[in-house]
Amino acid sequence: MFDVKVYVTYKDSVLDPQGEAVKGAVHRLGFSEIDEIRIGKYFEIKVRKSARPVETVIEEICDKLLANVNMETYRYEIGEEV
Amino acid sequence: MFDVKVYVTYKDSVLDPQGEAVKGAVHRLGFSEIDEIRIGKYFEIKVRKSARPVETVIEEICDKLLANVNMETYRYEIGEEV
Numbered sequence: 001m002f003d004v005k006v007y008v009t010y011k012d013s014v015l016d017p018q019g020e021a022v023k024g025a026v027h028r029l030g031f032s033e034i035d036e037i038r039i040g041k042y043f044e045i046k047v048r049k050s051a052r053p054v055e056t057v058i059e060e061i062c063d064k065l066l067a068n069v070n071m072e073t074y075r076y077e078i079g080e081e082v
Numbered sequence: 083m084f085d086v087k088v089y090v091t092y093k094d095s096v097l098d099p100q101g102e103a104v105k106g107a108v109h110r111l112g113f114s115e116i117d118e119i120r121i122g123k124y125f126e127i128k129v130r131k132s133a134r135p136v137e138t139v140i141e142e143i144c145d146k147l148l149a150n151v152n153m154e155t156y157r158y159e160i161g162e163e164v
Contacts, residue, residue, distance in 0.1 A: 008124075009124070009126065022125075022147065029143070029147065032132075033129055033131070033132040034127060034139075035129065036126075036127070037125060037126070037128075039123065039124070039125055040123075040124040040126070041121065041122075042089055042123060042124035043104075043119060043120070044120045044122070045116060045118070045120075046117040046118040050114075052115070057115060060113070061111070064111060065104065065107060
């Protein structure tokens with residue numbers, strides 16, 4: 001079993017209006033030292049060992065389901081095999 | 083300036099129906115080796131140096147705005163000062 005963490009974020013060239021809105025809220029709470037907030041998705045995935053390498057499985061799932069590759073980019077970390 | 087990454091996830095005791103739904107979709111795509119998916123939020127935050135320690139700023143923002151501390155838990159990493 002592998003513990004995989006996947007982070008999906010907007011590409012830098014894509015505006016993040018939700019992050020801008022949260023930044024506004026943070027400033028109104030008095031935290032003027034916050035310069036930028038960008039919001040992404042975070043997935044914790046447990047993968048059983050199979051014939052396919054875990055990297056292949058994760059990349060296919062990200063490309064097909066978890067990330068919109070037109071606007072988003074992803075990275076992942078594969079934890080130690082348990 | 084600090085680069086801070088914040089991860090907000092449901093507490094383990096809280097069901098994650100969105101994660102369950104995505105797991106079902108992944109299985110229908112043929113990835114039966116996926117045992118569990120839990121979905122969280124991910125924030126990339128740029129914090130300017132101020133009189134308050136960056137840890138205090140981040141924890142207050144998480145408690146007040148980014149996480150619902152009844153159902154969610156958070157952790158953060160503070161990147162090197164730039």
